[in-house]
Amino acid sequence: xxxxxxxxxxxxxxxxxxxxxxxxxxxxxxxxxxxxxxxxxxxxxxxxxxxxxxxxxxxxxxxxxxxxxxxxxxxxxxxxxxxxxxxxxxxxxxxxxxxxxxxxxxxxxxxxxxxxxxxxxxxxxxxxxxxxxxxxxxxxxxxxxxxxxxxxxxxxxxxxxxxxxxxxxxxxxxxxxxxxxxxxxxxxxxxxxxxxxxxxxxxxxxxxxxxxxxxxxxxxxxxxxxxxxxxxxxxxxxxxxxxxxxxxxxxxxxxxxxxxxxxxxxxxxxxxxxxxxxxxxxxxxxxxxxxxxxxxxxxxxxxxxxxxxxxxxxxxxxxxxxxxxxxxxxxxxxxxxxxxxxxxxxxxxxxxxxxxxxxxxxxxxxxxxxxxxxxxxxxxxxxxxxxxxxxxxxxxxxxxxxxxxxxxxxxxxxxxxxxxxxxxxxxxxxxxxxxxxxxxxxxxxxxxxxxxxxxxxxxxxxxxxxxxxxxxxxxxxxxxxxxxxxxxxxxxxxxxxxxxxxxxxxxxxxxxxxxxxxxxxxxxx
Numbered sequence: 001x002x003x004x005x006x007x008x009x010x011x012x013x014x015x016x017x018x019x020x021x022x023x024x025x026x027x028x029x030x031x032x033x034x035x036x037x038x039x040x041x042x043x044x045x046x047x048x049x050x051x052x053x054x055x056x057x058x059x060x061x062x063x064x065x066x067x068x069x070x071x072x073x074x075x076x077x078x079x080x081x082x083x084x085x086x087x088x089x090x091x092x093x094x095x096x097x098x099x100x101x102x103x104x105x106x107x108x109x110x111x112x113x114x115x116x117x118x119x120x121x122x123x124x125x126x127x128x129x130x131x132x133x134x135x136x137x138x139x140x141x142x143x144x145x146x147x148x149x150x151x152x153x154x155x156x157x158x159x160x161x162x163x164x165x166x167x168x169x170x171x172x173x174x175x176x177x178x179x180x181x182x183x184x185x186x187x188x189x190x191x192x193x194x195x196x197x198x199x200x201x202x203x204x205x206x207x208x209x210x211x212x213x214x215x216x217x218x219x220x221x222x223x224x225x226x227x228x229x230x231x232x233x234x235x236x237x238x239x240x241x242x243x244x245x246x247x248x249x250x251x252x253x254x255x256x257x258x259x260x261x262x263x264x265x266x267x268x269x270x271x272x273x274x275x276x277x278x279x280x281x282x283x284x285x286x287x288x289x290x291x292x293x294x295x296x297x298x299x300x301x302x303x304x305x306x307x308x309x310x311x312x313x314x315x316x317x318x319x320x321x322x323x324x325x326x327x328x329x330x331x332x333x334x335x336x337x338x339x340x341x342x343x344x345x346x347x348x349x350x351x352x353x354x355x356x357x358x359x360x361x362x363x364x365x366x367x368x369x370x371x372x373x374x375x376x377x378x379x380x381x382x383x384x385x386x387x388x389x390x391x392x393x394x395x396x397x398x399x400x401x402x403x404x405x406x407x408x409x410x411x412x413x414x415x416x417x418x419x420x421x422x423x424x425x426x427x428x429x430x431x432x433x434x435x436x437x438x439x440x441x442x443x444x445x446x447x448x449x450x451x452x453x454x455x456x457x458x459x460x461x462x463x464x465x466x467x468x469x470x471x472x473x474x475x476x477x478x479x480x481x482x483x484x485x486x487x488x489x490x491x492x493x494x495x496x497x498x499x500x501x502x503x504x505x506x507x508x509x510x511x512x513x514x515x516x517x518x519x520x521x522x523x524x525x
């Protein structure tokens with residue numbers, strides 16, 4: 001029997017599950033398959049940032065997911081001499097994007113919540129314990145051979161999202177090679193339940209607002225670099241670099257793991273959940289689209305975990321793909337729009353991986369003299385300007401469906417309501433394409449594409465709303481514009497400096513979405 005789907009998602013980890021939520025919300029007929037019959041029971045990824053919570057907000061899952069998470073205050077790097085060499089803290093800072101900058105979680109719980117999320121949609125089918133055993137493409141569709149305990153079946157899909165992990169069978173079937181960014185280091189990852197605060201050595205130069213229990217702390221100690229991060233409830237994680245000559249299997253033995261944890265849990269009851277060694281990599285797939293198939297998440301790229309952006313990259317991938325797939329499948333844009341997925345995402349990914357690799361190179365210094373020189377250099381950099389946060393590492397999208405100079409993430413302040421309460425901007429304006437206007441700017445007649453896109457227009461002050469913290473007014477003033485046009489993934493498509501530029505901005509979007517080659521054929525202009 002052959003079943004026909006708009007999209008098939010191979011791999012139902014967090015990235016595939018979030019993709020299913022986006023596609024389910026968009027009404028796209030979707031199949032999700034995963035070779036595992038049950039959720040993986042142990043933690044792997046542990047961190048996301050505010051942008052990911054905004055994506056959960058977009059698909060209506062914050063109420064179910066946020067209680068599973070712990071929000072924290074950023075990142076701290078401690079040098080060989082026990083002093084601060086880099087602080088990327090957020091304590092006391094305004095939440096420009098609506099949420100805390102850093103959240104830690106227990107991956108099995110997050111995956112379960114994301115799967116429960118797409119179970120809301122009748123247009124999404126899930127098949128667990130189902131392996132992809134064949135993949136071919138013909139006539140603008142993919143043919144997937146699936147095997148489970150009931151036997152073998154072939155299904156067809158217009159498009160396939162391969163979110164099947166770092167070892168990605170789909171990537172191998174497609175013959176896509178990985179670009180090795182020349183970073184590979186062995187680390188021991190330890191998760192534990194700890195019934196009390198951790199013991200940290202004194203840290204010189206710690207900002208007064210910084211709480212070590214609420215930070216991701218990187219000990220750049222040449223004797224053994226290590227990371228200590230908080231987690232939800234009583235969960236904590238350590239990552240210890242393996243030193244030259246140390247054996248992976250030996251380092252995973254319970255007595256070795258316990259010895260490494262002892263200084264941090266001195267006198268505090270605790271239970272080690274697991275200890276496992278990993279190789280931290282910097283890798284990027286050379287092709288993210290092959291015909292009707294798209295690589296996403298770890299199948300497309302792998303990053304060292306020093307800023308906790310691995311899962312975030314994958315979530316950004318599927319947020320980018322989902323709105324493009326929606327337009328193409330609804331006949332509002334040509335298939336060529338999907339060719340912009342990799343050009344938009346790859347420079348973004350490489351920029352962040354580059355920052356993580358650069359951090360890894362100085363974190364992993366094992367020579368004491370080199371470590372002392374590194375500490376002096378890092379402190380000199382800190383003195384050059386105000387502290388930055390990990391959010392500042394995320395670059396703008398520089399090509400694709402963005403206008404020159406745009407491509408940044410747009411802020412999400414709280415909006416005051418007439419009854420005195422407040423809500424986050426996205427809850428007021430909704431998702432999708434949005435045109436947000438400065439206070440008292442009139443709405444001009446817009447290109448017919450805007451209605452076809454189900455675009456929304458919202459002006460500050462509309463319906464008795466207010467900008468209680470001044471963030472919107474400040475953003476418009478700082479950027480010298482009267483309007484901002486947002487993509488469905490919250491990145492800025494473009495801006496207008498005056499009211500006369502608003503209608504042309506929307507018209508330009510229509511042309512960009514049809515990629516000029518078919519201009520008029522879709523929008524009827």
